[in-house]
Amino acid sequence: MSSRDTILQRLRNRSGGELKVPNCDFSVMQRPPSSVAERIDQFQKTIESVHGEVHLCTRESWIAQLASILSSRGARSLLIPTAHQIGRDLRDSRQDDLPELLIYDEPIENWQPHLFNEVDAAITSTRGGIAETGSLILWPTPDEPRLMSLVPPIHIAVLKASELHATFHEAMLAQNWASGMPTNALLISGPSKTADIEQTLAYGVHGPKELIILVIG
Template sequence: MSAREQILQRLRQRHGGEIAVPETDFSVIADREWSAAEKLDRFQKMIESVHGEVHRVSEEDWLDTLADILQSRSARNLLVPLKHAIGRTIRDADRPDMPELLGYDTAIEHWLPKLFNDVDAAITSTRGAIAETGSLILWPNADEPRLMSLVPPIHIAVLEADQIFATFHEAIALQRWASGMPTNALLISGPSKTADIEQTLAYGVHGPKELIVIVIGAE
């Protein structure tokens, strides 16, 4: 008998048989009867409370907003996904008011020096957002590796307004996370921040100094 089986046997004997698993009540985290407008308002309020920035735009205007954001920060370049529709849309627009567009056209190992030293901003898609905590959901992949959202000084995230969920529980249930998840799943709630031993909170010490969310379909 293995050590694990011995431990389980002792537990069963102590409790007089099989251990009963109590029913789980998720109502305390699941019952959030918020409308779409309320979810958007709460998400914006929560993420702005930790120095995030939110822009509500239409499908037709989001590229104009993106160009304005980059120009206002004098960004020299923008790292975009090569395959995702967001990256293709930006490239196909071929706008003169956009900075130089960069992409992972070689292995990430060869990109690291440029990524850490020369990239001003990066734009990524999102899988959704959580209104209760003001968090973005990202599922990184080869086209949008997690370093895109964790390294450049400015992280711009594109969020569809109809993909804002009331709670984390609602997100994983409606998007069926149990059927399969990536190696990495990121929950991002504002730009980078840290605290010293005196509990003084500082923003932008490492990682993105700015988190900017473009919410499409929420004009």
């Protein structure tokens, strides 16, 4: 008998009978069907209300738009994934005005001084987005560790429009989260923010000062 079975059996014994589990009702989480354009519009309005920035791109234009965005910020370096297609596309790009491309290919102990003091921006993929809350879903990997989205002053996130879901519940079902999850999953809704004892909200204090999303349609 497993530990779970043992605990449930003890509960049954205390209650004097079979433990009845109520049926789950997720109808309150369901939303009317929406188009991709409607979800993008809702996502953009929601995340921009908390200082996020959204740019609509195509597969052909996103690198040029990225270069323009980083140039306008004066970014001198961009941290990219090693194996992900985003990193490969950037390394193979002939875009001349991209900043220096850096690869997170050493242990964090070696990377800390550079990551905290010299990296101006980092770019990551996303697992999807949530239109209702204006949130990005990130599942960190060794190729795209969590610090890439939490430390550099500018976080660039690439989101496929086809992976933008109406609600968190819809995202979990579509991506079958029940089959397994990583050690940590990130839901990001805007740049870092904090509030003092007087509830004055401040942005960019303990993490990225800017969150820029490239939505590829």
